[in-house]
Amino acid sequence: MSLLPRPLLLAACLGLFALTACSTAPKHRLMGNPENPYPLETPPKVGEIVHLATGVKVSAEEMLDIAGDSRVVYVGETHDNPASHRLELLALKGMERRHPGQTALGMEMFTRSQQPILDRWVAGELDEKSFVKTSKWYDNWRMDFDYYRDLLLFCRDQHIPVVGLNADKSLVQAVRSKPLAELTPEEKAQLPEFDMNDPYQRGMTESMFQGHTHGKMAVEAFLRAQTLWDETMAESAVRFLKSPAGKGRHLVVIAGGNHINYGFGIPRRVFRRLPTSYTLIGGSEISISEGKVPEYMDVTIPDFPMRPYDFLAFISYEQLQKQILLGVAYEPEPNGKGLKVQTVVPDSNASRADIKASDILTAMDGEPLTDGYDLSFGIKKKNPGDHGTIELLRDGKPMKVDVEYRGAGGAPATGAAPAAGAPPAASETHPKEKP
Numbered sequence: 456m457s458l459l460p461r462p463l464l465l466a467a468c469l470g471l472f473a474l475t476a477c478s479t480a481p482k483h484r485l486m487g488n489p490e491n492p493y494p495l496e497t498p499p500k501v502g503e504i505v506h507l508a509t510g511v512k513v514s515a516e517e518m519l520d521i522a523g524d525s526r527v528v529y530v531g532e533t534h535d536n537p538a539s540h541r542l543e544l545l546a547l548k549g550m551e552r553r554h555p556g557q558t559a560l561g562m563e564m565f566t567r568s569q570q571p572i573l574d575r576w577v578a579g580e581l582d583e584k585s586f587v588k589t590s591k592w593y594d595n596w597r598m599d600f601d602y603y604r605d606l607l608l609f610c611r612d613q614h615i616p617v618v619g620l621n622a623d624k625s626l627v628q629a630v631r632s633k634p635l636a637e638l639t640p641e642e643k644a645q646l647p648e649f650d651m652n653d654p655y656q657r658g659m660t661e662s663m664f665q666g667h668t669h670g671k672m673a674v675e676a677f678l679r680a681q682t683l684w685d686e687t688m689a690e691s692a693v694r695f696l697k698s699p700a701g702k703g704r705h706l707v708v709i710a711g712g713n714h715i716n717y718g719f720g721i722p723r724r725v726f727r728r729l730p731t732s733y734t735l736i737g738g739s740e741i742s743i744s745e746g747k748v749p750e751y752m753d754v755t756i757p758d759f760p761m762r763p764y765d766f767l768a769f770i771s772y773e774q775l776q777k778q779i780l781l782g783v784a785y786e787p788e789p790n791g792k793g794l795k796v797q798t799v800v801p802d803s804n805a806s807r808a809d810i811k812a813s814d815i816l817t818a819m820d821g822e823p824l825t826d827g828y829d830l831s832f833g834i835k836k837k838n839p840g841d842h843g844t845i846e847l848l849r850d851g852k853p854m855k856v857d858v859e860y861r862g863a864g865g866a867p868a869t870g871a872a873p874a875a876g877a878p879p880a881a882s883e884t885h886p887k888e889k890p
Contacts, residue, residue: 488758489758489759489760489761489762490507490758490759490761490762490763491507491510491762492507492508492510492762493507493508493509493510493511494510495510495512499739499741499769500741500769501741501742501769501770501771502769502770503768503769504518504766504767504768504769505766505767505769506518506521506765506766507762507763507764507765507766507767508762508765513766515545515549516549518549518736518766518768519545519546519549519550519552519553520553521734521766522546522549522550522734522736522765522766523549523550523553523554523705524732524734525705525732525733525734526696526705526706526731526732526733527692527696527705527706527707527708527722527725527731527732527733527734528546528550528705528706528707528708528733528734528736529707529708529709529710529715529721529722529733529734529735529736530542530543530546530707530708530709530715530736530737531710531711531712531713531714531715531716531735531736531737531738531764532709532710532711532712532738533711533712533738533740533772534598534602534711535598535599535602536738536740536770536772536773537602537773537774537775538738538740538770538771538772538773539738539770540602540603540605540606541605542736542738542768542770543606543707543709544605544606544609546707546736547560547606547609547610547615547707548609550705550707551613551615553705554704554705557703557704557705558615558704558705558706558707559615559616559617559618559695559701559704559705559706559707560606560610560615560616560617560618560706560707560708560709561617561618561620561688561691561692561695561706561707561708561709562617562618562619562620562708562709562710563620563621563684563688563709563710563711563714564595564596564598564603564621564709565590565595565596565617565618565619565620565621566595566619566620566621566622566623566624567619567620567621567622567623567687567691568619568623569590569595569619570618570619572586572589572590573590573616573617573618573619574616575589576590576607576610576611576617577610577611577614577615577616577617578614579611583604583608583832584828584829584832586607587600587828587832588826588828593828595624599775601775601835602775606709616695616700616701616704618691618692618695618706619691620687620688620691620692620708620710621684621687621688621691622645622683622684622687623645626642626645626646626683627680627683627684629642630642630646630679630680630683631676631677631679631680632676634675634679635649635679646683646686647683647686647687647689647690648686648690648728649682649683649686650682650686650724650727651678651679651682653682653719653723655717655719655757655759656678656681656682656685656719656720657678658757658759659713659756659757660674660677660678660681661674662754662755662756662757663677663754664677665754665755681713681720684714685714685720685721685724686724688708688710688714688721689721689724689725689727689728690724690728692706692708692721692725693725693728693729696729696731697729708721712737715735715737715764716735716737716763716764717759717761717762717763718735718761722735734765734766735763735764735765735766736764736765736766736767736768737763737764737766737767737768738767738768738769738770739767739768739769739770740770740771740772741769741770741771742771742772743771743772744771744772744773744774746774747772747773747774749772778834778835779804779834779835779837779838779839779860779861779862780800780803780804780834781803781804781805781810781830781834781858782799782800782803782804782805782806783796783797783798783799783800783803783805783810783816784796784797784798785797785816785827785830787826787827788815791823791825791826792815792817793815793816793817793824793825793847793848794815794816794824794826794827794830795813795814795815795816796810796811796812796813796814796815796816797812798812799811799812804858804859804860804861805858807858807859807861808845808856808857808858808859809856810845810847810856810858811849813849814847814848814849815847815848815849816830816845816846816847817846817847817848817853818845818846819833819834819843819844819845819846820833820843820844821844834860837860838860839860839861839862840859840860840861841859841860842857842858842859842860843857843858843860844856844857844858845858
């Protein structure tokens with residue numbers, strides 16, 4: 456009960472209202488960093504994981520227990536870092552343990568049109584070599600398959616559905632090259648629900664073009680493409696989760712970090728279509744392994760008013776295990792008749808086996824060499840000290856040579872044209888690319 460008589464109480468309240476209305480609104484001071492509200496007190500170490508909302512370090516098991524409660528777990532990757540892909544596999548295995556037989560993997564690396572091939576892979580109808588060639592992996596993604604090999608083998612062995620999330624290249628090219636209003640009716644029919652008005656995605660896109668001379672048209676073109684990727688992947692994920700095949704399943708989505716971090720790429724667009732629980736997991740590369748050459752974009756990313764991930768794992772920026780190389784550059788012969796050697800690296804495995812320029816390599820260990828991936832696949836199975844046979848034509852005459860595989864076999868030569876379905880450069884290594 457008030458100690459003032461009612462009339463005096465009313466007068467006091469009105470006086471306080473008048474004083475408040477006439478006063479200047481107090482200034483708000485931002486405390487801390489919204490992206491990292493509880494900074495670590497000591498420098499992080501490789502292998503540590505922090506829950507960004509609280510600044511508390513957690514074990515991998517604790518992270519997976521929490522993430523396992525979510526319907527969707529997003530893992531943002533660095534495409535050319537093996538440690539990043541181990542984090543993805545860790546998340547997928549954790550989800551499968553938590554929900555046996557009720558897990559699926561959504562991948563940026565595959566398009567919707569590749570779904571029948573993915574289904575055949577999971578069903579065990581394709582071996583690794585056939586899968587890579589049938590899916591045209593190196594035409595569509597152009598990253599070394601070895602980065603994703605363990606993840607895809609786990610899905611096949613455990614019969615975990617793999618969902619192709621991305622848009623086909625032809626549609627991406629159309630959206631990049633002209634405004635949406637100028638697309639053909641057939642192209643417009645392929646578009647997902649399209650929201651170009653996210654301010655954070657625009658800020659990210661414009662930052663990527665800072666210091667470049669592409670101009671406003673190029674920024675808008677890239678923003679359209681980025682939005683198409685994110686909207687298509689979100690739509691594909693939701694289609695699966697709402698389908699009979701996805702009913703009751705928990706989905707792990709892997710994509711480049713810029714499609715996932717801060718949540719305004721794929722995650723927000725999935726939630727718009729299907730409000731459901733989700734967790735964001737990412738990696739922060741705090742060390743660089745010996746021999747790894749990092750690629751940096753000369754851009755300044757805006758400070759966003761949200762955390763980039765729920766859980767941040769501190770990892771090393773690594774390179775793939777060094778591969779044995781034959782030591783040649785080549786061009787494919789017409790009609791899959793073999794690989795014509797353009798150059799041979801001095802002191803390489805090829806030169807020690809007396810393989811010469813202009814030789815046509817026709818078979819390796821009894822397996823025909825119809826394109827570049829046949830050679831690459833065969834070489835990848837070799838260990839130092841192994842021997843093998845290569846069949847070739849020299850001046851039209853068939854020959855067999857014995858090859859002893861030592862170390863890396865010398866740096867691959869360059870300059871040859873790529874073969875269909877082969878690595879982008881027709882040598883035995885796959886170039887690094889960070890889409």
